[in-house]
Amino acid sequence: MLQHCKGLPxxxxxxxxxxxxxxxxxxxxxxxxxVYAYIRRGTDLGPNYKGEGYEGVSWLLELSYDNLPYYLKLCFLYLAHFPEDYEIPVSTLTKLWMAEGFISSASAEVMEDVSYMCLSELVGRCMVQVGKHGSRKKIKTCHLHDLMRDLCMLKAKEGNFLHIINYSAVVETNETPNGRVRRLAIYLDKTVDTYGPEKDENYGHIRSLLYFVPEYYFMNSKALWSLFKYFTLFGVLKFEGLSVRSLFKNFTLLRVLKFEGMSVREHKLPGEIGNLVHLRFLSVKDSDIRAVPSSIATLVCLQTLDLRTMWGIEIPNGNVFSKMEKLRHIYLPKYHNAGHLLFATESVNLHTVVNIYIQASDLDDFVKLTNLRKLGVITFDGGEKKENGTNIIFKHLQSLSVDSTLFSGTSTFLPISWNIVLSCPNIYKLRLRGEIAELPEDLMCLTNLTKLTLRGFGHLKDDHIKVLENLPSLRMLLASCGNFPESLVCSKGGFPFLEFLSLDLVEELKEWKVEKGAMPSLYRLHIEHCFVLEAIPDGLQHITTLKELTIKSMRCEFCSRLREGGEDFYKIQHVQSVIISYD
Known part of the structure; x- marks a missing residue:
């Protein structure tokens, strides 16, 4: 069989x-x-396959597709939505599969886990390629090989699985769909003057609408008119004699609306968005939308709601999400006006809550959310109140972010409240934005912690560094906008599993020494904007696992010591990739 693979990996x-x-x-x-049957098809297509695109090793790729279970075929075909060479965020992809109804799970199974296993199955069958891994070695992004994408597009077209309108191509492609369209992907660029299909009965049954735009895309007036005219996502009274309500009737079957990266002049979603009662996935991430209407409360089928817009968002009231009993993932922007939010009484399946305001001393609001996996809180009292003990333990929580920042013209970092952190004994990822007045030794009890991000942490002392060194499973440490001791020593045996270390805008750090035996697993090192640091750490030459070193925006004297012939070149000459940038 290998002889017929033609040497293609x-x-x-x-x-x-x-x-x-x-x-x-x-x-x-x-x-x-x-295999031989497909070889014959590939070398002598015959009349039934003429013009269908089967050539070369496509016979083998098609064989792999034909052997997929039906549910995996759907998952695979869904990848045809994404543009060529697009790095697909796995977190988003699995949620889209769930919203489409591709994923079913038994009562004891978590739907997100089943969805991820479907991706793993496609990767195991070599139909999907891994892009990046996260700190837990789970797949973070994925993509399709060019040949596999060709097959995916071909099969999607054959089955009328989706329709693509590409305004970003050199030659605009907007073929007439073959029958009713259930799923629509629209690729935009900065120069497009329209981005909706012509009004057509084929688009009356759309269930999935995904937009893909360049970064910082801004709609011009013609494009905005087109959206009003055909998809009516924004409030206007009449177009061509048709009311907004009658226009929305054509799109009430939408389950998925990915409206990310858009910038519109109205800066708000219309009240009529509430008519899309079948929506399960709604994302306006990175858009210029600044307000949502109270009618969003009628979207009771929502599983995923992402409101992380560019500038923050106005939420009508704290009860707007209280009827969304199927909600599993909600992402709020960092800046919003809802101080106290209520979730549905049956929201025990809520897995993700990001950027919710709470008092640092009060976790009572989360007593019913015991199945949370990802939690991001913004504390607004800076831990100044007495921290009462709590019996709430978030045993399923995997990712925690605590932001203790006061915004009053300028950002002021307030002390981190540790009662929240220590209520999450099984977390893998921890992000802290705020002053670290103390670093409790109890942190070393977080045996699963693999990624730690510190920002605006104030002054870390030597005993704080000792705690960090002894975190038993830490693989990634990112520190920015704070102060390390003037003389930093990484002790022998410290950071035993650390693979990635990033220091950015770490002030006061002048001298750095790495004892032999410290950081024995370090693979990547990133140093940026550490203007006081005089030299690359002494002892770095002993870390034989180091493969990538990035130096960015450091003093010229620091960089010149690293170049061949420089004083510190011997410390890094074993590193395979060294990038020095002044930008």
């Missing part, structure tokens, strides 16, 4: 992925027979 890996799931000789023989 992709073909070999696809074949391996297919055979890896065949346990008997008979199953291997079946694959062998099918």
């Amino acid at each position: 992709l073909a070999i890996t696809v074949l391996a992925g297919l055979l890896a799931r065949k346990d008997t000789v008979d199953e291997w023989n079946t694959v062998h027979k099918n």
Whole structure:
């Protein structure tokens, strides 16, 4: 069978992925027979396949597709929404699959876990390629090989799975859809003057609408008119004699609306958005929308709601989410006006709450949210009140972010409240934005903690560094906008599993020494805007695992010591990739 892969690594890996799931000789023989059948199709297409795009090793790729269970075929075809060479965020992709109804789970299974397992299955079959891994080694982004994407697009077109309107192509592509469209992806660029399909009965049953735009896209008036005219996502009274309500009737079947990165002059969603009662996924992330209407409360089927807009958002009242019993993930912007939010009494399945305001001394609002996996809180009392003990333990929480920043013209970092952190014993990721007056030794009890981000942390002392060194599972440490001791020593045996260290705008740090045996697993080191630091740490030459070193916006004297022939070149000459940038 290998002889017919023509030396292409992709073909070999696809074949391996297919055979890896065949346990008997008979199953291997079946694959062998099918391989030759597909070879004949690939070398002599015949009248039934003329013009269908099957050529080269497509026969092998198609074989892999044909062997997918039905639910995985749907998951795979959904990847056709995304533009070529697009790094797909896995967190978003799995939520989209859930919203589309592709994922089913038994009562004991968590739907997000099942969705991720579907992705892992596609990766295991070599149909999807991994982009980046997270701190827990889970897949963070993914993409399609060019040949696999061609197959994906071809199969999606054959089954009328989705329709793509590409305004960003050199030659604009807007083919007439073949029958009713259920899913629509629209690619925009900065020069487009329209971005909606012509009014057509084929678009009356759209269930999924995804926009893909360049960064900082701004709509011009013609594009905005087109959106009003055909998709009516914003409040206007009449177009061509039709009321907004009648226009919205054409799109009441929408389950997915990805409206990210848009900038519109109205800066708000209309009240009529509440008519889309079937919505399960709504994202206006990075858009210029600054207000949502009270009618959003009628979207009771929502599973994912992402309101992390560019400038913050006005929320009508704290009860607007209280009827969304199916809500699983809610992302609020950092700046919003809702001080106290109520969630549905049946929201025990709520997995993600990001950027919610709370008092640092009060976790009572979360007593019913015991299945939270990701929590981001903004404390507004800076931990100044007496911190009462709490019996609430978030045993399922995996990611925690605590922001203790006071905004009054300028940002002021307030003390971190540790009662919140220590109520989450099983977290993998911890992000702290605020002053660290103390670093409790109890932090070392967080045995699962793999990623720690510190920002605006104030002055870290030597005993604080000792605590960080002894975090038992820490793999990634990112520190910015704070002060380290003037003379920093990383002790022998410290940071035993640390793979990535990033220091940015760390002030007062002048001398840095790494004892032999410290950071034995370090793979990547990033140093940026540390203007007082005189030299790369002494002892770095002993870290043989270091493969990537990035130096950015440091003093010229610091950088010149690292160049070949410089005083510190011997410390980094074993590093495979060294990037020095002054920008």
